Amino acid sequence: MSFFTSLSGMRNAETDLRVISNNIANAETAGFKKSNAQFADLVATGGSTDPRRTPGIGAAVSAISQDFGLGQLEQTGRVLDVAINGDGFIATANAISGDVTFTRNGNLQLVATGELQDAFGDLVQAFPVDATGTPTSTTPANVLVPTVNGAGETLSSISLDAQGLLVATYSDGSNEPVAMISLASFASNGGLRPIGQTKWETTADSGPPTYGQPGIGNLGQLFSGALERSNVDLAEEMVSLLTAQRNFQANARAIDTATAISQTVLNLQR
Template sequence: MSFFTSLSGLKNAQTDLQVISHNIANAETVGFKKSSVQFADLVATGSATDPRRSPGIGATVAGITQDFVLGPLEQTGRALDLAIDGDGFFALSNPISGQVSYTRNGNFRLTAAGELEDSWGNRLQAYPVDAAGDPTSTTPADVDVPITNGAGSTLANVTIDVRGTITAAYADGTTAPIGQVALAAFSAPNGLRAAGQTKWQATGDSGAAVFGNPGIGTYGKMISGALERSNVDLAEEMISLLTAQRNFQANAKAIDTATQISQTVLNLRS
């Protein structure tokens, strides 16, 4: 039994090492959120088991949770770099499948057709607005920035303010609000499914996305010209790495000791 108990410890230590390694590998990934492993003990019990004689039979992984605490905000000076100072996620729509994913990575770019997208071509979702910049709908849609205005002047630049209002400026000096960035919130963000590329997808555990306006209620404000760095603390992760390594070594030593005891018993002669 000691072999299987220590084996469960080895597997758990390996899982812990994998999660910590993943955190360290993404210490410089924009919008990344670190994860941690929770463990639970296993006990052999039954209706006829004497509770005073119940041995433990090891441990198991109870869950791997993500920490959505805000990471450091780094100034970049680039107008289309966005950071959320508070709660919420950017919503991105895949132009092929239409599937919506969510991210804290606000590194966006403007295409030649006037679309705002991330590095993988997913379209930023925003509310349509009127001439005063006020939302005219509660349903987010792809951002479409006109490359020329009604007078035929070409687009000069695009700016985004703390309310998330996207404004286009043209060569003739005129400006026009294009949309307002829509932020998504979830009742249980730990239930989101990590999809890679610092994106998450909604699940039954997370609940459906509830969209809101930046800076209103619990939704964070927009900070233009900045990005949210990974919330991984390398010093903390290195300590956790050493602890997981010691746990692995201790369980391996327990298996080695059990092997020696078994070998001694097998070698006994009458």
């Protein structure tokens, strides 16, 4: 039994190493959130088992939890680099399927057609606004910045304030509110499923998204000209890496010891 107990420890140490390695690999990924492996013990027990003699039979992975703590905000000076100083997520929709996912990576792009996209081509979701910049709906939709205004003047620049209001400026100097970036919150961020590209999708555990305006509640304000760095602490991860390595080595040594004892017993029986 000691072989299988130590084997479970080696498997868990390998899982821990994989989680830590993924954290380290994404230390420079904007909007990345680190994960932590959690374990639970396994006990051989039964209705007639003496609790004073209950042996452990190893461990198993109980969860790989995500840490949604805020990463450092790094100034970039680019207008469409957006950081969220709060718990909200930027919602983006796939241009083909329409599937909505959520991200903390605010590296946004304005394409020639006037669509506002994230770094991977998904369409940013925002509330429509009137001429004063007041939202006219609580249902977000794709952002489309007019490249030419009513007077026939071409788009010269865009700006974004802390409340998420996107304003277009045209060659004649006129300004036109376009949309207000919406932020999403969830009953349980830990229930979100990571799908790569620093994006998450909803699950039954996370609950559906609730959309709101930046700066309201815990959603946080938007910082234009900045990106949120990964919340991975490399020093902490290196310590965890050494610990996981030692755990793996200790379990491997336990198997060696069990093998030596078994070999001794077999030699005695000859």
